[in-house]
Amino acid sequence: MTPAWLQPVTTAVRQAYDAQRLPHAVLIHETAGAGGDWLAQWLTQLVLCSDLGAAPCGTCVSCQRCQVQQHPDARILQLQEDAQQLKIEQVRELIAELALTSHQGGYKVGVILQAERLNRFAANALLKTLEEPPANTLLILVTHTPSLLPATIRSRCQKLFIPAPDRPASLTWLEQQHGSGPWDTLLTIFGERPMLVAKVDGELACRLATEVDQALTALSVGKADPLFLAEQWQRNHLDLRIRCFENWLTKQIRGLATSHLSGEAIRLRLCKLFDLMDGVRELKASLETSINKSLALESVLRRFGDC
């Protein structure tokens, strides 16, 4: 079933397909976790489905093969385990695959997930295929940050934008697809990213969010040790804990709007909270490279006592 916030884009694409105006390359610009991968699969099924009138029907052999990523005419390129970049060898393999005759006699589809991770050489290799694509080829690039892709790539793709859904639309889709769950809490933790939320360990995320809330509340009144917390947090799920840290700060900042504190006290508190927010964002940005995460985390947590 098509999520409500994706219906305008799927309708437009379906019309273009019916009118035989489907471009050979599309760039899906998604709010991360709001359905870029879903739309890429929908598009793949659209052009490979054997039921032209109902494509993508979701039930024919082609659609089913696409759903389990086993269709011989569709190939997905994504980050290899532990890799930070999509490499030129991967792009070359994809291009070679697309140049072969299709098994079904129709489209060949190449999907590139997290396309912003294409390194310079890989992007250059892809450019040639975008300039002179083989007939009946559909290239689908998915990214949440198109500005990280070379302009030469962006300009050769038709853009499809996926907006972040609102909370009711996310909740409706999650309940329809996955039954009841702590969806509202999880969307608060992860933001309006229902496709991501559907995949996370909900129980763990809710438990960690509560733990982090309690720890930071204790720390803010001097009843917790930043060193101990930093050591505890960096042992596991640090990304998630930092996300919860950010959410806790946002909640505190919003709470000040209804607080009974004096103007000056609110100003001081806001300064402190924004300083912490800066620290958390720097920490997040450095997570991929930081050698001593514990130290970086400890230095942010120590800021609680600075003001």
Ligand SMILES: [Zn+2]
């Ligand atoms: Zn089908």
